[in-house]
Amino acid sequence: GAVVSQHPSRVICKSGTSVKIECRSLDFQATTMFWYRQFPKQSLMLMATSNEGSKATYEQGVEKDKFLINHASLTLSTLTVTSAHPEDSSFYICSAQHPDTQYFGPGTRLTVL
Amino acid sequence: SQQGEEDPQALSIQEGENATMNCSYKTSINNLQWYRQNSGRGLVHLILIRSNEREKHSGRLRVTLDTSKKSSSLLITASRAADTASYFCATDATNAGKSTFGDGTTLTVKP
Numbered sequence: 001g002a003v004v005s006q007h008p009s010r011v012i013c014k015s016g017t018s019v020k021i022e023c024r025s026l027d028f029q030a031t032t033m034f035w036y037r038q039f040p041k042q043s044l045m046l047m048a049t050s051n052e053g054s055k056a057t058y059e060q061g062v063e064k065d066k067f068l069i070n071h072a073s074l075t076l077s078t079l080t081v082t083s084a085h086p087e088d089s090s091f092y093i094c095s096a097q098h099p100d101t102q103y104f105g106p107g108t109r110l111t112v113l
Numbered sequence: 114s115q116q117g118e119e120d121p122q123a124l125s126i127q128e129g130e131n132a133t134m135n136c137s138y139k140t141s142i143n144n145l146q147w148y149r150q151n152s153g154r155g156l157v158h159l160i161l162i163r164s165n166e167r168e169k170h171s172g173r174l175r176v177t178l179d180t181s182k183k184s185s186s187l188l189i190t191a192s193r194a195a196d197t198a199s200y201f202c203a204t205d206a207t208n209a210g211k212s213t214f215g216d217g218t219t220l221t222v223k224p
Contacts, residue, residue, distance in 0.1 A: 006155075034211065034212075036214075041219075042216075043201060043214045043215060043216045043217050044156075044201070044214045046211060046212075046213070046214075049211055091153070093155055093156065095156075100143070100144065100161070100205070101146065101158060101161050102146070102158070102203070102212055103158060104148070104155045104156040104157075104158070105155055106154060106155035107153075107154065107155045109153070
């Protein structure tokens with residue numbers, strides 16, 4: 001089956017710093033990747049759709065200047081949380097489309113102190 | 114608002130029993146998918162059912178889709194303690210280009 005990896009799996013940072021999360025499709029190419037945020041005991045909330053070679057499409061209410069997305073290649077999308085604050089602490093999950101099924105990464109637990 | 118809504122929100126059963134979870138959605142879809150998520154982990158894809166399909170099987174899993182009622186069900190037969198997890202449905206709405214997740218059902222299977 002298709003495999004998607006995320007790195008890092010856990011990150012703890014100080015308030016005001018920036019954190020980059022990588023999402024890679026390991027055995028397939030993905031023109032479209034998705035970034036989700038999940039709070040404890042809640043569902044996944046789509047943050048943005050990442051398209052290779054073009055700007056990401058952000059969902060309503062998601063600050064594009066705070067959550068920078070770069071889909072530089074067909075196997076890599078990155079999410080950078082800029083000037084992180086404690087309220088940004090969450091579980092971030094990416095997925096890659098192949099061809100009509102989304103395959104999810106294992107998630108990244110971000111804790112902002 | 115979320116496209117899909119699952120019920121029940123929580124389900125607790127004994128090992129060996131069957132578990133049924135339901136998902137309702139609001140708009141027309143291309144397909145519907147079910148995922149499992151163990152606590153603090155990523156999502157595992159279980160089954161994809163297309164809008165022109167009514168039923169699919171995979172091992173102990175059976176998924177049905179009723180597009181007239183805009184609903185789907187996931188049946189897990191002969192449940193095991195290892196099936197304990199949260200289960201989400203995700204709909205790929207027509208012309209949306211993205212999936213929307215329901216609120217999930219938390220299943221607990223007691224040994």
